[in-house]
Amino acid sequence: MENYDYLNPVRLLYGKGQIANLGKLILPYGKKVLLVYGQKHLKETGVYSRITNTLKSSGITIVDLEGVHSNPRLHLVKKGIQICRDENIDFILAVGGGSSSDSAKAIGIGTKVNYDIWQAYEDFHSLMHMNEGQFPHVPTQSLPIGVVMTKAATGSEFDYTAVLSNRDTKEKLMVINKVLYPKFAIQDPTLTFTLPKEQIAFGIADIMTHYMEQYFVVQENTLILDRTKEAGLKTVIEAGKAVMANPQDYVAQSYLLYCAAWACSDQSMTGALGAWASHQIEHEISAITDLNHGHGMAIVYLGWMKYVHESLLHKFARFAEKVWSIKRGGKSDSQMAAEGIEKTTEFWKSLGITLNLSDAGVDESVIPEAAKQAVRFGPLGFIKQLTEDDVVKILESVK
Amino acid sequence: MENYDYLNPVRLLYGKGQIANLGKLILPYGKKVLLVYGQKHLKETGVYSRITNTLKSSGITIVDLEGVHSNPRLHLVKKGIQICRDENIDFILAVGGGSSSDSAKAIGIGTKVNYDIWQAYEDFHSLMHMNEGQFPHVPTQSLPIGVVMTKAATGSEFDYTAVLSNRDTKEKLMVINKVLYPKFAIQDPTLTFTLPKEQIAFGIADIMTHYMEQYFVVQENTLILDRTKEAGLKTVIEAGKAVMANPQDYVAQSYLLYCAAWACSDQSMTGALGAWASHQIEHEISAITDLNHGHGMAIVYLGWMKYVHESLLHKFARFAEKVWSIKRGGKSDSQMAAEGIEKTTEFWKSLGITLNLSDAGVDESVIPEAAKQAVRFGPLGFIKQLTEDDVVKILESVK
Numbered sequence A, B: 001m002e003n004y005d006y007l008n009p010v011r012l013l014y015g016k017g018q019i020a021n022l023g024k025l026i027l028p029y030g031k032k033v034l035l036v037y038g039q040k041h042l043k044e045t046g047v048y049s050r051i052t053n054t055l056k057s058s059g060i061t062i063v064d065l066e067g068v069h070s071n072p073r074l075h076l077v078k079k080g081i082q083i084c085r086d087e088n089i090d091f092i093l094a095v096g097g098g099s100s101s102d103s104a105k106a107i108g109i110g111t112k113v114n115y116d117i118w119q120a121y122e123d124f125h126s127l128m129h130m131n132e133g134q135f136p137h138v139p140t141q142s143l144p145i146g147v148v149m150t151k152a153a154t155g156s157e158f159d160y161t162a163v164l165s166n167r168d169t170k171e172k173l174m175v176i177n178k179v180l181y182p183k184f185a186i187q188d189p190t191l192t193f194t195l196p197k198e199q200i201a202f203g204i205a206d207i208m209t210h211y212m213e214q215y216f217v218v219q220e221n222t223l224i225l226d227r228t229k230e231a232g233l234k235t236v237i238e239a240g241k242a243v244m245a246n247p248q249d250y251v252a253q254s255y256l257l258y259c260a261a262w263a264c265s266d267q268s269m270t271g272a273l274g275a276w277a278s279h280q281i282e283h284e285i286s287a288i289t290d291l292n293h294g295h296g297m298a299i300v301y302l303g304w305m306k307y308v309h310e311s312l313l314h315k316f317a318r319f320a321e322k323v324w325s326i327k328r329g330g331k332s333d334s335q336m337a338a339e340g341i342e343k344t345t346e347f348w349k350s351l352g353i354t355l356n357l358s359d360a361g362v363d364e365s366v367i368p369e370a371a372k373q374a375v376r377f378g379p380l381g382f383i384k385q386l387t388e389d390d391v392v393k394i395l396e397s398v399k
Helices: A018-029 A040-044 A047-057 A074-087 A098-110 A118-129 A197-215 A223-245 A250-263 A277-289 A293-322 A333-350 A364-374 A388-396 B018-029 B040-044 B047-057 B074-086 B098-110 B118-129 B197-215 B223-245 B250-263 B277-289 B293-322 B333-350 B364-374 B388-396
Strands: A004-006 A011-014 A032-037 A061-066 A091-096 A145-149 A161-166 A171-176 A184-187 B004-006 B011-014 B032-037 B061-066 B091-096 B145-149 B161-166 B171-176 B184-187
Touching: A011 A018, A011 A250, A018 A047, A018 A091, A018 A145, A018 A184, A032 A047, A032 A074, A032 A098, A040 A047, A047 A061, A047 A091, A061 A074, A074 A098, A074 A161, A091 A098, A098 A145, A098 A161, A098 A171, A118 A161, A118 A171, A161 A277, A171 A277, A184 A250, A197 A223, A197 A250, A197 A277, A197 A293, A197 A333, A223 A250, A223 A293, A223 A333, A223 B223, A223 B250, A250 B223, A277 A293, A277 A364, A277 A388, A293 A333, A293 A388, A364 A388, B011 B018, B011 B250, B018 B047, B018 B091, B018 B145, B018 B184, B032 B047, B032 B074, B032 B098, B040 B047, B047 B061, B047 B091, B061 B074, B074 B098, B074 B161, B091 B098, B098 B145, B098 B161, B098 B171, B118 B161, B118 B171, B161 B277, B171 B277, B184 B250, B197 B223, B197 B250, B197 B277, B197 B293, B197 B333, B223 B250, B223 B293, B223 B333, B277 B293, B277 B364, B277 B388, B293 B333, B293 B388, B364 B388
Parallel strands: A011 A184, A032 A061, A032 A091, A091 A145, A145 A184, B011 B184, B032 B061, B032 B091, B091 B145, B145 B184
Antiparallel strands: A004 B011, A011 B004, A161 A171, B161 B171
């Protein structure tokens, strides 16, 4: 394991009925709340009124910011920042999936800086890829935020990352900074019951690729980390099947929520940091096309696994054995690895996820631009250094 | 899974050389530090001078409190509280194992209350066991503390529990309160290299029983929790063997430290809280006899497993299969459970741990008193409600 510096101060409240605690959780920060959410689905399912009633009964004033979109957008974040300033908002409450949470994070830091918040995303992206240069737009504080999750997927409720899309420049960038941590996150499985099955499936792929980005690492001596992720992956696969069969399966939904939080948490990142090359490639695809992230991840990750697995055969073989329970027998690592990738493909297919770009509505003409953007600061990845040409080949393999 | 409210704000720094960061970690809280530690071992191994040199080079003034004993003592804690008040201490740094950490926690809260700190332990103990009554001695703040671990065992560096022994009344009680969380914990495997093998072995048993107290629970639908603990237990067993063969095995020591922290953390406690009956019984034994806690746990836990396992056969059978890799074949749960307990016994024996009270220097004459004390607020345990008579039988079985 590599040296690490772990910190996760998020208070995570799990279980049915936890939203009754919202008032108690928020009031220490103030009485005026910006409520950030998508729109239709939340109101149709009654979650919106349950939350607003709870807040009102605690004497909290609500200002609405609806319209969060998959691949959260800079435009809405700027609107939220303006509201926070004009209305002297005390606390931001996100309700929904990772897009609501990431939007709230961006608004939280954006309210506290005196520059265009997009500069923080541009600087962080440059900082990640370059050793030299000045990157002055580093947020040092945030308005306090909280998250009520209605989808098991990104784990944004329990991490310190925020992704943001700029539809004008067709860029999708992120900030990773410990000031982004929510003060609390609520995970109530009953709030996930009404999510459309397509969204559930994309969420399952998202959780799995978070574990896998941190599992397929080049570092050695990671046994306890590997086993923890194998426990998570096996459980997500089993719970994923159960939830697709019955979205009201409380126990299976609870496992998905649990794994979503820990898969992308600082616990998962410690000891051996993966390169997250597939995420970087997928971000370029969805920046251009607005493809759903979980959907994009399933497609890109399969292409990536096929392209790089020979450079980390023993780990892909272990994955097949431990996660998919494929019997070793006399098989070579190569054969085991291929079977593990095949099982993953079959599983995602069984969830109804289309596994190539064209079936996902993405024209292959975006490949050159996405590949060029993905490597604009240099090659991607640790297992194999991926050049623009490599990224093109990966995307061509799943076009 | 049961509803939970998870929170763990401890910053955990892992790896070789992390003590170089001590100045940076402590200075935000002030420049005057109470250093809490055992004595001889720390000075002989050079750890003491490495730490004090680092602190001094950061301009930190050190006040020593040496003399921490296995089963940390109220007497020393009171001395520490007096020093903190007289010397206006800003920060408490514990160096050692769980006893140093627990002492620092007790001094931290004790400095901030205007009553005898033992009253907080008495009240918490009453509160745990009784539904009615007034328990006014609840600490609400603490001097900030940090921990440098030199032993993988209790996980006190990453939890909010503190155990304390009163040698006058022969009681050993605990406080569980989130104000006890350290600000940071440092786990550097190289600091554990010189620990006597007997201490290493007791630490291994301690870590295992923390996982097991939270694994053998009556709650259903705990699959992700079970798998996470199985991952930890398997790793502790393998790493334990490696460390006993070579205490300078950096990787194996790192696994023990990792598991020690998470096994007793709030992550481990969430979703299905165990009754910790064995811990309560062991605490009574060591309260009277001053037996090492890890040693006592191995002995009591074996007695407890044998006594209660028939009431939770499926889980003990799973333990045998998943942790000890015992083949199911056509075996009954009962047979599997027995084999799992046998494997655990053999393993602890292989570490050199004596597995009965008399070989551990504990005379059987203490059994009646320990049993009576253990159940003074009522029967213990969820799997089986243990009366005084049951506790006597458990202890008689390992006398």
